[in-house]
Amino acid sequence: MANAKKSHALPEGGQWPDAIAFWAVLAGAVLTTIGFLMAFLYAGPVNGASVDGMPEMIGGQMVSSKLLLSQKIFYFHMPVAIVSFGALAFAGYYSVRFLMTKNQRYDTCAKVAMEISLIFVVCTMITGDLWTRFEWGVWWTWDPRLTTYLILMLIIIAYFVLRGFIDEPERRSIYSAVVSIIALVDVPICLMITRMIPSSIHPVVLREGGMTGDMGMTVGVCMIGMILLGFGMYRLRFRQVRLAQRVQALKDELEEN
Amino acid sequence: MSVVLKTPSTFQQYKTLLRKDLEQEFRTKEMITSMGIYALLVLVVFGAALGQTTQALDLLQVSGGLLWTLIVFTSLLGLNRSFNHEKEQGCLEGILLVPLDRSVIFLAKATSNILFLLAVEVITVPLFYFFFLTAVTPGESFWLLVLPLLVGTIGMAGIGTLLSTITVNTRGKDVMLAVLFVPIIFPLLFACASATTAIIVGAEGAMDVFYPALLLAAGYDVIMLLLSWVLYDFVISA
Amino acid sequence: MSVVLKTPSTFQQYKTLLRKDLEQEFRTKEMITSMGIYALLVLVVFGAALGQTTQALDLLQVSGGLLWTLIVFTSLLGLNRSFNHEKEQGCLEGILLVPLDRSVIFLAKATSNILFLLAVEVITVPLFYFFFLTAVTPGESFWLLVLPLLVGTIGMAGIGTLLSTITVNTRGKDVMLAVLFVPIIFPLLFACASATTAIIVGAEGAMDVFYPALLLAAGYDVIMLLLSWVLYDFVISA
Amino acid sequence: MQAAITTKKLSKVFGTRKAVDNISLEVPQGAFLSIFGPNGAGKTTLLRMLSTLSRPTSGTAKLMGIDLKEDADKAREHIGLISHNSMLYPDLTAEQNLLLYAQLYGVQNPHERVMEMLEAVELKHRRLDVVRTFSRGMTQRLSIARALINDPDVVFLDEPYSGLDPHAVEIFDELIASQREGRTFVMVSHDLQKGFDMCTHALVLARGKEVAFGPKEEFEFGAFSLLYRETVGMGVS
Amino acid sequence: MQAAITTKKLSKVFGTRKAVDNISLEVPQGAFLSIFGPNGAGKTTLLRMLSTLSRPTSGTAKLMGIDLKEDADKAREHIGLISHNSMLYPDLTAEQNLLLYAQLYGVQNPHERVMEMLEAVELKHRRLDVVRTFSRGMTQRLSIARALINDPDVVFLDEPYSGLDPHAVEIFDELIASQREGRTFVMVSHDLQKGFDMCTHALVLARGKEVAFGPKEEFEFGAFSLLYRETVGMGVS
Numbered sequence A: 001m002a003n004a005k006k007s008h009a010l011p012e013g014g015q016w017p018d019a020i021a022f023w024a025v026l027a028g029a030v031l032t033t034i035g036f037l038m039a040f041l042y043a044g045p046v047n048g049a050s051v052d053g054m055p056e057m058i059g060g061q062m063v064s065s066k067l068l069l070s071q072k073i074f075y076f077h078m079p080v081a082i083v084s085f086g087a088l089a090f091a092g093y094y095s096v097r098f099l100m101t102k103n104q105r106y107d108t109c110a111k112v113a114m115e116i117s118l119i120f121v122v123c124t125m126i127t128g129d130l131w132t133r134f135e136w137g138v139w140w141t142w143d144p145r146l147t148t149y150l151i152l153m154l155i156i157i158a159y160f161v162l163r164g165f166i167d168e169p170e171r172r173s174i175y176s177a178v179v180s181i182i183a184l185v186d187v188p189i190c191l192m193i194t195r196m197i198p199s200s201i202h203p204v205v206l207r208e209g210g211m212t213g214d215m216g217m218t219v220g221v222c223m224i225g226m227i228l229l230g231f232g233m234y235r236l237r238f239r240q241v242r243l244a245q246r247v248q249a250l251k252d253e254l255e256e257n
Numbered sequence B, C: 001m002s003v004v005l006k007t008p009s010t011f012q013q014y015k016t017l018l019r020k021d022l023e024q025e026f027r028t029k030e031m032i033t034s035m036g037i038y039a040l041l042v043l044v045v046f047g048a049a050l051g052q053t054t055q056a057l058d059l060l061q062v063s064g065g066l067l068w069t070l071i072v073f074t075s076l077l078g079l080n081r082s083f084n085h086e087k088e089q090g091c092l093e094g095i096l097l098v099p100l101d102r103s104v105i106f107l108a109k110a111t112s113n114i115l116f117l118l119a120v121e122v123i124t125v126p127l128f129y130f131f132f133l134t135a136v137t138p139g140e141s142f143w144l145l146v147l148p149l150l151v152g153t154i155g156m157a158g159i160g161t162l163l164s165t166i167t168v169n170t171r172g173k174d175v176m177l178a179v180l181f182v183p184i185i186f187p188l189l190f191a192c193a194s195a196t197t198a199i200i201v202g203a204e205g206a207m208d209v210f211y212p213a214l215l216l217a218a219g220y221d222v223i224m225l226l227l228s229w230v231l232y233d234f235v236i237s238a
Numbered sequence D, E: 001m002q003a004a005i006t007t008k009k010l011s012k013v014f015g016t017r018k019a020v021d022n023i024s025l026e027v028p029q030g031a032f033l034s035i036f037g038p039n040g041a042g043k044t045t046l047l048r049m050l051s052t053l054s055r056p057t058s059g060t061a062k063l064m065g066i067d068l069k070e071d072a073d074k075a076r077e078h079i080g081l082i083s084h085n086s087m088l089y090p091d092l093t094a095e096q097n098l099l100l101y102a103q104l105y106g107v108q109n110p111h112e113r114v115m116e117m118l119e120a121v122e123l124k125h126r127r128l129d130v131v132r133t134f135s136r137g138m139t140q141r142l143s144i145a146r147a148l149i150n151d152p153d154v155v156f157l158d159e160p161y162s163g164l165d166p167h168a169v170e171i172f173d174e175l176i177a178s179q180r181e182g183r184t185f186v187m188v189s190h191d192l193q194k195g196f197d198m199c200t201h202a203l204v205l206a207r208g209k210e211v212a213f214g215p216k217e218e219f220e221f222g223a224f225s226l227l228y229r230e231t232v233g234m235g236v237s
């Protein structure tokens, strides 16, 4: 009952996390920049090889400098990918909450989380694809990881197309909640596929023995930066959407009286 | 006459609903003919597309993928129509007015979709064999093909029933269903196609691919069907 | 105000009708988004289907066929919707009430279908290239691809406009359109796919295949468009 | 003066069913013809033939002296039709919709004419809104504006009142009244009282055949009402 | 005796629009409630909530003493609904359609009950025909049979007369009259005269809010008519 009451009260304005949202974005940006610098200045190339324009011998393979440099993409690629999954998980959580309470607020939360995850998914695709270009020399292969991730992106796009194609608000939120929950099933598949299908050429760090300390440090900084960025963007966007809803509701109320 | 109501068992209601779909199909034969013809057309288009190659192409290698592409497109068509029937005269609301468990509606509809899809497959898979595989020699345990077919069909019809319940209420239903269905069904499609290809090629160690892929598909089926079942109540009452 | 009517020129009416379709699309972006996404989905399904192969498949050999299959399915979808719009509120009858030559309606609708299909191709063909052809080296006169694309698109949109006018009034429109469209379009599809494959493979003597195929396609276009134009009056007044 | 509508033995056959059977009418200019009859009597079919949307199986029909078979396009300049369907594109704005029709008809000052019509149906302030967002009553008003944009001499109305609330009905009545001067109207309706009040001529159809036709003066409401009840009592054909 | 329908502060919000706003009613068993109001007033929305097809945003509704939120399935046993849609499968025969619903409801002698209802709506001779071939009037009759097959205690009617010819209206009226004994009816209508004549209770809605509600005795037709006109004159919300 309390919930039902809240659900059609006016959409609230700012809440405490909004106060730190801006700072989170700022800190995230700073940390990511630091991570970027560390990737090139602090973290050593793989196995301590040096970048001097000459091919190096690593693990019995000749590796060119270009490849060693492109390895730097990793420091951004993985954190971005992880955050994209995280945002999706939050969207799924809010969708479940919405179905349980029918509180419109959760629908907005889920939608904004989806938007954030779309941004990060696109970034993963871009960084991953740049890497694909340097590492494997092609723009695209139908590797299982790449394919499943592309599919994940399509589901997220489908979520927004669905929202756009339904006019009634209640139906829209219920349907999109259901779709985002179903979409969540794809996340573990996407995560596990490199481990399940051995023929996959997408690397798995944990399987191949991990990173050196300096690399781990850099990844960590980037990771925290990206998480802060994701959170801050989420809150800022949420507040904007919520305030817009509030204005609309106030307008409607004025019109009615 | 006084009317006595006795709440029927869930199973009876399931049977009643399923029978309705079958009776309807029996009278019009609309679903099976249209899906069948469509499948045939898709086959022809594929044939033309692959017939382009000047060198002999290793058809065995792609046949699994082709077969499943065919099934996906055909089931898209069938799913689209199956809920259009329910909407036509507001029949779905008539059913919703009856005191029955919502998941019965899901189960009945999913079952009829499975049956229609299987019926269409009984026609198209031999045709597929005829068009693409008579020139080559598929592996000997070819008959195992029925397993991925069964698992895939069940999964597609199940999730498809949920999704088409959603899209029947949206603008541009046909595209919307495709947009949701294809990506969500993808892991299943992928696993089934792998299993099918392994079987058809029949190379050494085919079974090492076949069983894991089949298992994956079955697992996906179970998760998705459970999820669809749980979520169906929300979707249909929206 | 007294109303003065001056019968506008055919070309003006053509422009007015075409502008209506474009304005509508501009507002909703429905046709292009839905066709675009659908094309992307078909691409992914093909990719996954062909990605199954353990041995490297000669993608160049099938790419022409794949591309055209993709275009056929996408245009089927678009054609289906384009007349649904006209039917929605009886708008087609509103247009028929106006004193204008029926073939203007055909030309305007065919033009808008061509434009939408081309717009979608502008997105999907690069994607197709990206997904399938970056790993291999297509022939060097690759850019000639635009010729069969243009010829094929014009033919498909033209005949498709006629056929979708017919099927929009039948039960089960989507299948009916596919059933009529695919066989009738088949020669065009075949010729275009040949030309495209020849170009993409770029082997010696490719041009010996390319130009005759293109010519065939163009000839088919001309005949079919003339025929559609003549027959349109009968179809739309039925 | 020339008659607005003249039909001679007009028939329409669907398969083996005669939807309209040998109808001969003559409706003078400026008249208001009400058509009555049970479901399936052929009213809509007759209206569609007269408005050139469907071709008669046999017989001739003339509109403002123009034979519909010979010169349909010329006749179309004189025709306005309001049917169950609004004939408006839901995704275009009110203004775009009217402009489309104005330009197709070749109205000389299309923009001014559109504004004038929007004002007449009191929708000028909503002209930039997409028709999809209009309520049923607003859509109906716009549909009237659309039908009258080419200043037609003959206006056909197929059950224009169905589904309207009383206020919407009032607005519609006023509009029709203000437009009657010099125009011929043909209206299909199931509401005997209303249809009879408005008309100058009445036609009762049953199973495609004419049961009664004539100027209103020839009928007395009581008797006409009885005749109508009887006809309708024949049931669905 | 227990009330047939009780609502307390029933509301339904679509997005930010309040389609039904704080409606509290109490309708005794055996009553006939007529609901009036302009287009978009929330009549259909209210009916859909009461017939469990849509969930209230807030407030409670009870039907025959059963809370709709808590035990919708139990309440559904008492509900019959005739909406704009026939809710009949066009490709099944009349008999198959009724049998489907009879069996879903768990009627004890489904075949006999179906025959009985077919006789009541005078369609027994057409029972083996597919509904697609039925005329509008016949479909409407079958739809009534469908709604009453489970012998519901409360029957909801949403604009049941729209599009019917006078004969079909008569048949419908007779059927309703013969079924009124012991049943509660709720009807939405734009026809004030008819709706007021039939009812024992009346409700006027505007913009989702109750404008007037009470047993018919409390209203005098002239005043009620005036109130209704005023409400409708408020226009589409």
Ligand code: HEM
Pocket: A074, A077, A078, A081, A082, A124, A125, A126, A127, A128, A129, A131, A132, A133, A135, A145, A146, A149, A150, A191, A194, A202, A203, A204, A205, A206
């Ligand atoms: C478009 C192309 C790509 C996409 C969509 C993609 C996607 C992903 C995703 C989603 C993750 C995080 C999930 C996980 O940890 O398993 C990830 C991690 C990773 N990716 Fe990629 N990737 C792409 C290309 C590449 C390429 C070309 C390489 C290197 C050659 C690469 C190397 C890695 C590594 C090393 C990790 C961390 C893996 C781990 O910790 O298990 N990725 N990628």
Ligand SMILES: Nc1ncnc2c1ncn2[C@@H]1O[C@H](COP(=O)(O)OP(=O)(O)OP(=O)(O)O)[C@@H](O)[C@H]1O
Pocket: D014, D015, D017, D018, D019, D037, D038, D039, D040, D041, D042, D043, D044, D045, D046, D237, E136
């Ligand atoms: N396109 C068609 N094909 C076949 N039969 C048709 C067609 N259109 C109408 N009919 C038949 O012609 C007859 C007349 O139909 P029409 O629509 O003109 O009736 P009406 O008088 O407008 O009835 P209502 O009051 O229900 O609108 C009916 O029996 C109908 O079944």
Ligand SMILES: Nc1ncnc2c1ncn2[C@@H]1O[C@H](COP(=O)(O)OP(=O)(O)OP(=O)(O)O)[C@@H](O)[C@H]1O
Pocket: A167, A168, A169, D136, D165, E014, E017, E018, E019, E037, E038, E039, E040, E041, E042, E043, E044, E045, E046, E237
């Ligand atoms: N599914 C929905 N989503 C959003 N808004 C809706 C929905 N259904 C109805 N509404 C809105 O709720 C209000 C009430 O609609 P409702 O259909 O109940 O009106 P009504 O009283 O039945 O009108 P009419 O006389 O035109 O049938 C309208 O403003 C309508 O736009």
Ligand SMILES: [Mg+2]
Pocket: D043, D044, D045
């Ligand atoms: Mg009619």
Ligand SMILES: [Mg+2]
Pocket: E043, E044, E045
């Ligand atoms: Mg209503």
